[in-house]
Amino acid sequence: MTRTLRQIVRSSVFILLSLGMGYAAPLELRRGVNLEGWLELVPFRPITAEQTAQLETIKKSGFDFVRLMVNPAFVIEARPGAPEPQASLERVLKATQKQNLKVVVSFYDLSNAKAQVLKGGTARDTYLVLVEKFARLLEQYSSSVVFEPIDQPVDPENWNCAPSSFDWNKVQGQFMAAARRGAPRLTLMATGLCYSEGDALTQIRPLEDKNVLYSFQYLEPLIFTQQGNPGNLEWNVLKGIPYPANAAQLKTSSPGLLAKISDPKLRQKVKAALEGYAGSGFAEADVRMALGRVSGWARQNNVSVLLKSFTVHSSAPRKDRLRWFRDVRLNAERQKLAWSVWTWQSPFGYGILEGGKLSAEVKAALGL
Template sequence: MRRLLLSLVALMSCAAAAAAPLELHRGVGVHEWLNWAPLAADGSYRWPPYGTEAEWLTRYRPASDWPAGDPVAAIGALGFDFVRLTVDPGPLLATEGERRQEALSVLSAAVRRVTDAGLKVVFNLHSVDQVPQYGTNYINAPADTDEARAYVAMTADVARMLAPFADRAAFEPFNEPQHYPCDASGTDDWQQFMAASVAAIRAVSTKLTLVATGACGGSVTGLTDLRPAFDDPNILYSFHMYEPHLFTHQRPSEGHDFASGLPWPASAGSPEAVVAALRAHMDAAGLDAGQQARNLDAVRDPIAKYFAEGWGQSQLEARIGAAVDWARAHDIPTGRLFMGEFGAMLMPPDGTMGAFRADRDRYIAAVRSEAERHGIAWSIWEYANPWGMSVIEPVGPAVPDRSMLAALGLAQ
């Protein structure tokens, strides 16, 4: 890995001259189309690989829920200028030669489908573990391993596929790599891994915008631990903003419990109000006194922690500001930062998880506005799913969540 890195970095730094990154502003993740590649009966990838557009739209709801018209163009009509298209790299890692090219042809057609609809694409390889041998073990492996080398070689093949779309597509070769701890006391594995992939992609194309990420789950801390020695003017630097996680991902650890209702900002409510709302939801669900007591015991400490930390605007400014400070320290324009994911779970009618709509919307508006204040492009997570983070209403007619659009500055 080190020899590959040294030889390719020299080529990369000579070749990347006066490029500029693809111009991006407001995007949305599309995760259910090309991720979780469908499997055959024996657990291997179905071939040809990847789901169809129809399978994506009907995975969690009937086709009749969707309005007439072009569903991809409808994304642009909401005000988004790009899609962060997440793609399971498993079928690519499982194949070589002609079989891999067949998979890449499917993906090329999907990119063309989106760009023909007038949207740009951030093409994100988004590892999942449904076929464990081709899952996240590849990107979380030490840099000097067969898995890491195979992954880097695969990213070069993807770059060749994307090169003809360089004026409309960017390439993000990783999603949320782990490589903990996040205090710079760990190994140098992620630094080597990211740099080797940048070099391999640059050996294929200097015009293709590349999206680099730090480790530690792709967080702000992971980014600020990264040393951008491989930088060129056509690289964007990603971070995901799910802080505080206690607010953005409110959900119970047990399937039938309740964990919801933390306010945004913390100063807008109190622990007592959160507990009272939880009791009301549990009463409505018919939980008896013992069940309610057990549930409240499980959430009491997280509720106390959230209010003790007192999350609000100043903490958001500090966290996004850490990414901005990192960029400036490395002479990277803040316009080359990319907030590739953010969002918060919306509470369903039964109150089992998530935030009240007003609190979710205040949080989304605050994060989006702070990114825009620094000229940072963003992508909300995600377009359509039933899990509480969705631009499209999660059940019933597939219509936009208008209050979320307003929080995103996209009110129609």
């Protein structure tokens, strides 16, 4: 057999194996943006023409995919025969196809219902049926859609992420198997425990299914990225926290910040957090090492990874916010990680738009 013929035979065998054994490669993603508030916030609101029109701007800005969060409760609670929420979902999917944008669809639930699903029993059985049916709906869009059956999982008996015996590999395997039953061709997305934290991703066992992306989120240091967060009492009082950590600057600004906190316990807690951050020296090198651990795991296991969410609240010092976005984005790209920034617009202060527009400075930070 000639060398050329051997190459042809090997290629043919590989193609047949790929088609016959579900070894299709996952969709390739590069630069994306999350669509907070579209289909995950309660109460449900149908997608409008104004929202789908934004997808053209997103595409022209330089993004090649969007991440759409869907609250599974909306699907579960839909009345038989009712057009919504499926009609809204399909409006988004068809609009993204028109703009040549890929879509990561994530089941995203911040309610206590997710804990019941993770605990098991009837709640999980019901959820597995839902995942299979929803994946079947998405299968027709498999050339441009990725499906994540659950986002930000955590041990339901251990919300602080301490070491535990919770078998996330087994539980996630059930979610992925249900999705695969519904959609043989669809790219699926797996994640780690501890709210999809990066180091937790490196602890999971990669699936045998090759048409799977792996994902994590990055928010470090929380004292910087979450300052001004209205949903957290401790973070909401923070203001003017710099990045990188600047001990001299924090020494000057901390007394005034602490003086505005009337609750003594909260004041002491914030004081300790400020002192810890001041002494940490947190900088770009820490970002590089954190993302490097994930990319090292990806190379070792020959899998593709998406940094599905990274963000800083808009109340952070603007130049530091831009610098953090740039450092995370650059290191993700250098480590061969796809990324999606949180978020296009936000009712909670995390949007990348400023005054309704994507500024030249934000575009530069994101390499767009």
